[in-house]
Amino acid sequence: MEKANLKLTQLSLVVTDYDQAIAYYTQILGFYLVEDVQLTPEKRWVVVSPSENEGAKILLAKAGNALQAEHIGNQTGGRVFLFLETDNFDQTYANYCQQGVEFIETPRTETYAKVVVFKDLYGNKWDLIGRYQI
Secondary structure, eight states, rough: OOOOOOOEEEEEEEEHHHHHHHHHHIIOOEEEEEEEOOSSSSSSEEEEEEESSSEEEEEEEEESSSSHHTTTTTTTTSSEHHHHHOOHHEEEEEEEHHHHEEHHHHHHHHHSEEEEEEEOOOOOOEEEEEOOOO
């Protein structure tokens, strides 16, 4: 059987408010607003991305009911949920510190990269990763 060419293009992140989430991801983390389309009076299609041209994107999905709202900030049971790579770890870390991003540890050196865990606006844990250049 011939394999199809597949790629992960986007994932959904449950949020409390579209505009608040857009502001955080674009102004604090420096992401791009890719799409913002009104679908119904209550629902929008809002997509952000750390890069203009490559990598997976995030669909900011406003919680539609109490069960979804319960999982905001804890979509993975407290584990690191998302992994953000940078080509300049020290600069990105310093910029995020200036922006008030909540880091829950100091940067550490792993065999593959510099890494630090931060929480986003909702409490989701992210790894900021600066891979070593070989």
